Amino acid sequence: MTEPAPEAALPHLIFGGDETPEQIEAIVSEYVAAHTAIIREQRDELDHDAEAREAELEAGPKADNDNDAPGSKGAPLPVICPADWHGLPVPQREWFIEGLIPTRQVTMLAGDGGVGKSLLGVQIAAAACLGVETLGLTPARCGVVYLGAEDEADEFHRRLADIVAAHDRTLADLVDFRLIPLADRDALLATPDGKGVMQPTSNFISLDNHIARHQPGLVILDTSADLFGGDEIKRGQVRQFVAMLRGLAIKWNCAVVLLSHPSVSGMQTGTGTSGSTAWNNSVRSRIYLTRPEGKDVDPDIRVLRTMKANYGAVGDEMKLRWRAGAFVLDKGLPAAEIAFVNRAQDDAFIRLLRAVSRSGQVVAPTKGVNFAPKVLASRTDAAPYDERTLEKSMHRLLTDGTLKVAKYGPPSKRRQQLLVSADDFGGED
Secondary structure, X not given: OOOOOHHHHHHHHHOOOXXXXXXXXXXXXXXXXXXXXXXXXXXXXXXXXXXXXXXXXXXXXXXXXXXXXXXXXXXXXXXXXXXXXXXXXXOOOOEEEOOOEEOOOEEEEEEOOXXXXXXXXXXXXXXXXXXXXXXXXXXXXOOEEEEEOOOOHHHXXXXXXXXXXXXXXXXXXXXXXXXXXXXXXXXXXXXXXOOOOEEEOHHHHHHHHHHHHHOOOEEEEEOHHHHEOOOOOOHHHHHHHHHHHHHHHXXXXXXXXXXXXXXXXXXXXXXXXOOOHHHHHHOOXXXXXXXXXXXXXXXXXXXXXXXXXOOOOOOOEEEEEXXXXXXXXXXXXXXXXXXXXXXXXXXXXXXXXXXXXXXXXXXXXXXXXXXXXXXXXXXXXXXXXXXXXXHHHHHHHHHOOOXXXXXXXXXXXXXXXXXXXXXXXXXXX
8 A cells, every 4th residue: 555645644643544543643743843943944944044134234334332233142131941940849939027117128218308208118137136026016127238328337336226225236246237437438339320320330340349248138328319319300320220220139139128219299299209200100018107187196106018019018007106116017006995985976976967967967887978977077076086087986876776767758869868876757767
């Protein structure tokens, strides 16, 4: 029997034939060999064409600047095929502080002038060296490099003395802390060259060398205004600077925290952002230390908010209190005082609800134009209670049965009305 050509053989095999196993194996082998040869020939032709193109470019005119000419080989790129990860353990994300400050990334800590962001940075750094919790947070136990461009060494001395005393420790315990005070000298880490591209300064190179020797788990840079020599309105320069800092974080497997001042707009809006959105967009985590809003607030209280967290939750906040040279968690009022304050708020809610009910206005417990807390807070006699405070009171009073929700209207369009339970004499449940 005459054997079919390899290309004709495969369809025949698919739809059935009388070939023996040995014949089938021979036909398939011949088919594979023939097509492998074709593919190898095509690949060799492509390689030859690429080499010829490179030779043509090399012999051609050169660019009149120091950039790579269009079509040149360029720098090699790190190319990964995810299939190569099959069967390998998935690496866990590393944190300096779980959910707040990731390792191998840049985190921005912003704070208004005089609010205490440098103190907070030093406090977190000291806790890492001491291996202790601070503010309810658990930093990784590691060495620290702190570059401070705003304060002199004596100021750091005073702050660290207060901080270690708060932990019942001494300055002798900070053997893994390295402080670089640059308040009396040029502290720039990067400046733009003639083409506007950010380049490392001698300070950056020295910092890189020191990190290599000390191998810290945390590097704090205080502040961006003193360390960034570019124009923050130029987004490209901001991104290049942050990329340089991220390079340090990845190279030395550490967390980098960059302290910064918010812009006027950032302070007014409460976002804590700087002059360019590139700062916020370039970092992977951003936290904001500020004072609470409102009149007659305690001057020792601060609020630490998570404004951006690519790997965690956004919107978390902590209330801090300055005490004896360090920040501590503000745990609020004792239980008896909390109950007293809640009772006063709840009494105000009942008073306001009765007033609107007497006027014939219907308010409801659900969000909408007649949302009870919103309506009550809009009254002139609601001060000093705002909508948020009254909403909390409403939930407490509904839970304990002081308030109830009555339903009224035709079956096809039932509505809700929030009432004081003791005052409801005719509404439907």
